[in-house]
Amino acid sequence: MNQASLECRHISLSYGATPVLRDVNLKIEPGEFFALLGPSGSGKSTLLRLIAGFNQHQSGELLIDGQDISGVPPHLRGVGMVFQNYALWPHMTVWDNVAFGLVERRESRDAIRRKVGAALELVGLQDYGQRRPGQLSGGQQQRVALARTVVIEPKLLLLDEPLSNLDKQLRVQMREELKNLQRQLGLTTIFVTHDQEEAMTTADRMAVLNQGVLQQVGTAAGLYDEPHNRFVAGFVGTANLLEGQVSALDGDTLVFDAQGLGRLTLPVPAEPPAPGAATLAFRPHQIRIAAEGEPADADRVWLQGRVEAAEFLGEFARYRVRVGEVALVADQPHYAGGAMFPPGAQVRLGLAPTQLRYLHR
Structure with missing residues (x-):
């Protein structure tokens, strides 16, 4: 041929x-x-x-x-x-x-x-x-x-x-x-x-x-x-997309003001974004979801939220979690005998800074 x-x-x-x-x-x-x-x-x-x-x-x-x-x-x-x-x-x-x-x-x-x-x-x-x-x-x-x-x-x-x-x-x-x-x-x-x-x-x-x-x-x-x-980001796979502003870059710290969620203080990535309007993107499986009081990984940025909906999809459970005015999607691997978080549960979401992507519009 x-x-x-x-x-x-x-x-x-x-x-x-x-x-x-x-x-x-x-x-x-x-x-x-x-x-x-x-x-x-x-x-x-x-x-x-x-x-x-x-x-x-x-x-x-x-x-x-x-x-x-x-x-x-x-x-x-x-x-x-x-x-x-x-x-x-x-x-x-x-x-x-x-x-x-x-x-x-x-x-x-x-x-x-x-x-x-x-x-x-x-x-x-x-x-x-x-x-x-x-x-x-x-x-x-x-x-x-x-x-x-x-x-x-x-x-x-x-x-x-x-x-x-x-x-x-x-x-x-x-x-x-x-x-x-x-x-x-x-x-x-x-x-x-x-x-x-x-x-x-x-x-x-x-x-x-x-x-x-x-x-x-x-x-x-x-x-x-x-x-x-x-x-x-939204079409190839599933993504959480936060609209906001990169408002400051100071040494190793970046400030992102997310609409409906508030100010996030994050580590500066290897390729720092320019200040200005941006979309912060991250995938549901890159979020760690933890119960209140559970030990937190120090290398993640943690947000407080409340479970609005939970779906069992076999190999993983998918949650919609309300954080401020924003609903985020978080996936958690399923293992036999593991309990799901019910709607209404107070949870914490851990974002891995290395997995965050800044998309300028």
């Missing part, structure tokens, strides 16, 4: 007066498994369809292996796409569905037989060639759609919400199969999803979009641990 690079340079697209993509700059490396992540209406599917050639940008350049393909029609781009609904021909057998692109290219019968057989074996459906799509499960239909796409040996593989039609257990299984297949082929793959877990467990890197603007690009751990802004 080819390993192509893709680059978007200052890509912008509008529908009438409505901007959908705004000055998108993005580079995807050869052989990379890359995710476009964002909420509905963020522009991620529009960007994927633009790469496929179904949409046309008004400004910017779209390059595959350094060549601008902006004016190249879809069937000449060397791009394969798997649609959300798989788009299989219901009246054709699995074999004929997979062979369709090769037949359209007028390849020889021997080449078609060899390539279709290899593609079906690749996705584990070598014994299903004479069945029709309606006789297959959702996961099997998706494999047929993948086989039909990879059989034409595209430079890029595009996946539009590939797992959204499957139940949760099958989604987990199929994302592992997708990842293994991509690694086996070494094929540059771009997939669209709104599911954070799907992107974080599958992609080498991902781009987060919101309202047509590229917010941040990086690995799952990089985006989770070091979000660039408030949107990324």
Whole structure:
């Protein structure tokens, strides 16, 4: 398989007066498994369809292996796409569905037989060639759609919400199969999803979009641990976000005036934030929740609060704790026999200063 690079340079697209993509700059490396992540209406599917050639940008350049393909029609781009609904021909057998692109290219019968057989074996459906799509499960239909796409040996593989039609257990299984297949082929793959877990467990890197603007690009751990802004912090995983002001930096001490919570005196981080308006971000699992009177870790900053709600989620318990005028979310690992804090309980929340992130707006 080819390993192509893709680059978007200052890509912008509008529908009438409505901007959908705004000055998108993005580079995807050869052989990379890359995710476009964002909420509905963020522009991620529009960007994927633009790469496929179904949409046309008004400004910017779209390059595959350094060549601008902006004016190249879809069937000449060397791009394969798997649609959300798989788009299989219901009246054709699995074999004929997979062979369709090769037949359209007028390849020889021997080449078609060899390539279709290899593609079906690749996705584990070598014994299903004479069945029709309606006789297959959702996961099997998706494999047929993948086989039909990879059989034409595209430079890029595009996946539009590939797992959204499957139940949760099958989604987990199929994302592992997708990842293994991509690694086996070494094929540059771009997939669209709104599911954070799907992107974080599958992609080498991902781009987060919101309202047509590229917010941040990086690995799952990089985006989770070091979000660039408030949107990324709140969208990639769960985060507590405190609005306020960095009002003073004095030696080893930083003062953060949090709206609705009050003044926090914190250690200065390795990269000190500039004074001014900021959002203080931290994850629920990074908070230690303790009962009144329980010994406190000296390396944490402690806040007094009251439990408003408690949820048992299996591997952990999630609490909503009122601290001043602010409700914070805190997670606590669950161990057999451990008691949960009931609503109304007075507790203390311990913040780990090394885990706090200051996001300027």
